[in-house]
Amino acid sequence: HILYNVKSETAQQEKYYELILDCVNTGILVLNDNGAVYQKNSEALRLLGLNVFTHVIQLNRIDPRLSSLLANCRPGDKLQMPFNNERGTVNMSVRVSDITVRKEHLRILALNDINNELDEKEIDSWIRLTRVLTHEIMNAVTPITSLSDTLLELTEAQASKEEIRNGLQTISSTGKGLLSFVESYRKFTRIPTPEPSLFYVKSFIERMVELARHQHPNVRATFHTDIAPNDLILYADENLISQVVINLLKNAMQAIESDKNTDKEGHINIHAYCNEAETILIEISNNGPAIPNDIAEHIFIPFFTTKEGGSGIGLSISRQIMRLSGGNLSLLPGKETTFILKFN
Secondary structure, eight states, X not given: OHHHHHHHHHHHHHHHHHHHHHTOSSEEEEEETTOBEEEEOHHHHHHHTOSOOSBGGGGGGTOHHHHHHHHHOOTTOEEEEEEEETTEEEEEEEEEEEEEETTEXXXXXXXXXOHHHHHHHHHHHHHHHHHHHHHHHHHHHHHHHHHHHHHHHHHTTOGGGHHHHHHHHHHHHHHHHHHHHHHHHHGGGOOOOOXXXXXXXXXXXXXXXXXXXXXXXXXXXXXXEEEESTTOEEEEOHHHHHHHHHHHXXXXXXXXXXXXXXXXOEEEEEEEEEOTTSOEEEEEEXXXXXXXHHHXXXXXXXXXXXXXXXXXXXXXXXXXXXXHTTEEEEEEOSSSEEEEEEEO
């Protein structure tokens, strides 16, 4: 009877620790020296994109480098590695410690997705760079345009100096164009602080779709919306989030418009839902030409663009808005171009 009680208490204690581990936002793995998994929590399974995990060799089907990294890590290591699973790109950091239990050596791995931290550092660096560039360019160009306007006024009565006038006209128009160019980039560093409120996602998406249709009336595209539940409510700054959604819908319609297959009907799908962790997600996908992998790696970098006449700040500003709103914007891997807005 005493042994039974001890065994029962031990089982309850183990269950108690398992429940605590499942509440932690850090993935926890306990491995022996042969790579067998002794313990794992739900966050570790989520990060790795697995439902069942018993040995590190299972990671070969995700990325052989990841399997090798976890199999060969040693106590005291602090490692970092990006990989892709069905949920998207994970930039994982690994910290390793060890313990000996019943004469068996075990390694304890703490796993974290550091995409947010890396993105925030990258955005901060670009913001500082942009502020310096805009300050210097504005200081240089403003007096040029002012002076050229003054000279143009002085030469209006001198028809014999048409060549000088044309040159000054060129200086003036070029300077003003550069000022406008810089002003568009300045917007990247001046996003207002979000003022969140509750609003219904269904009516919000319907307004965004109508606005996109109005802005691009000549694009042959059919919209499909799926909001679950029907009365899904989001707590965010509606005006700022509308900028993100409109930009993604604009990109989707431009992608469909650029498709050389003229007989193909364009489709834009919008799926909004709440997952098991009570996180609200909005997926926006289109059946236009897929984004090549070498370009997909750079689409969120400020000023990067493949469009003729594009500024390259639309997706950068959209991701920054989502960061300021406590969420994230990412591109999901797959045949169709799918962006996902995640609201934590």
